[in-house]
Amino acid sequence: MLDVLIIGCGIVGVAAAYELSRYNLKVTAVDRLNDIAGETTRANSGLIHAGFDPEPGTLMARLNVRGSELTRGLCEKLDIHYKQNGAFVVSFDQNDKAILEKLYRNGVENKVQGLEIISGDKAREMEPRLSQDVTYALNVPTAAIISPWDFAVALAETAARNGVNFSLGKDVTQIKAIDGGYSVTTSDGEIQTKAIVNAAGLYADEVHGYLQKPDFKITPSRGQYYLLDKTAGKAVSRTIFQCPNKFGKGIMVTPTVHGNLLIGPSSKNANNPDDAATDFQTLEHVWRVAEKSVTGLNKRENIRNFAGIRAITDIDDFIIREAKKDFYDLAGIKSPGLSAAPAIAEELIRMMEASGHKLSLKENFIDKRRVIRFRYCDAEKRAEIIRKNPTYGRIVCRCESITEGEILEAFNSPIPPTTVDGVKRRCHAGMGRCQGGFCSPRIIELIANHFNKTPQEVLKDREGSYIITGIKGVTK
Secondary structure, three states: OEEEEEEOOOHHHHHHHHHHOOEOOOEEEEEOOOOOOOOOHHHOOOEEOOOOOOOOOOHHHHHHHHHHHHHHHHHHHHOOOEEOOOEEEEEOOHHHHHHHHHHHHHHHHOOOOOOEEEEHHHHHHHOOOEOOOOOEEEEEOOOEEEOHHHHHHHHHHHHHHOOOEEEEOOOEEEEEEEOOEEEEEEOOEEEEEEEEEEOOHHHHHHHHHOOOOOOOOEEEEEEEEEEEOHHHOOOOOOEEEEOOEOOEOOOEEEEOOOOOEEEEOOOEEOOOOOOOOOOHHHHHHHHHHHHHHEOOOOHHHEEEEEEEEEEEEOOOOOEEEEEEOOEEEEEOOOOOHHHHHHHHHHHHHHHHHHOOOOOOEOOOOOOOOOOOOHHHOOHHHHHHHHHHOHHHHOEEEOOOOEEHHHHHHHHOOOOOOOOHHHHHHHHOOOOOOOOOOOOHHHHHHHHHHHOOOOHHHOEOOOOOOEOOOOEOOEOO
16 A cells, blocks of 8 residues: 555646655655646746735745745756746836735735835836836846746656656546545556545546545636747846736746747636647737737747646635545645745645654655756767767757757656657757757657657657658558
8 A cells, every 4th residue: 555646747746746755655646647747837837936926824925935945946956947037027007006016015924035116217227128118017036937847857757766656647537435545546447545645736626526525616727828939038037027917927928947938828718628729819919918018029939839727726725735534635726836836745744744644754865866958068068978978969959959868868767758748848859949840750769769669659748649640651
């Protein structure tokens, strides 16, 4: 019998796995998809919020600020790109100014450091492409940006190196209470466990409902984005928000840690949790709103549109609790969920200890990780790497300068990618201007060779997302 079963391998689930891996516990994490970070985390904005937006006294406020502190340290230890670029929340009229003042008071009460409200002219001195319509800005120097999938992969791989078992492509269909714990039925058989962590994201209310009638309902909300080329990446150095409204933090313009520019998201209820389609009308709205904040944006620099689905509940806070003996809900984790994830994991440990679990720390916990990112190495370092392993001398993704060695190293990691998008999330191959137009065939070939598959069997991402339906003259 397991000590803990985690249901869901998005950022909250893998943060819980990482934290639980510190202890002498038998832990398994399952997910219905064939990879980690395949749902909401996959299409996250990548912002580490400072903590000025949540209402003081809420779980969101406390865990946002604490989580942001933890994230910085984790990124350093686990070799994750992190940039404290700061943020502006901009106003255009007196009503907006009142919102800025409210956010400032929230931030001070939440113990966010360095906040100040500055004039539009001062803001434009700091960000020259800020619109002339901006009258004031809340300056948030402690806001940061990261790669959300890098963060999730690093946490999951480190947890796996510390003994957590990741079982992917396993859909949970039933949970029953048994003596000493729970019996969980999955699409691949039964799992018995003493405790369950419900980190199922968009399906957290459904998972909760396997045991008892849920007192919350999740509504999937779709947010659509533009990703602009690196030629646009220096339009602003900070993340530029507009004043938040009832639909969320609003449409922002932000650099990414990889040097691109990200614009979005919209906010509209989705038809279902898998409804990640984009549409022209919504994207036009996103662009028009973004142009109100930042001047000179050029659609010709757009290289990709995409949508993410977020779990919105009818409770205006995170749902973090022991809902039933040794059944822990980590649900309704909307923004700032990425920022708060490490602190949510800490909260889980506190709940388990309060419930009577005697947790003992491992003596040999692995808490370091280093990744070769060939494109960031100088000439001397590159030569040294190639001498040791010639596969690093073969460029696969020209746009991002990703080597065959980096892809093969990902295949040998504790949670290897088996799809083209899985490789993208590990190595960034296919994230450049051509969006995989050049490198995808070679990546398909590498996946097929490593996992002993035919090219027809290699998926783009989820089950069923076949790329090649047949090869002329070749039979399986």
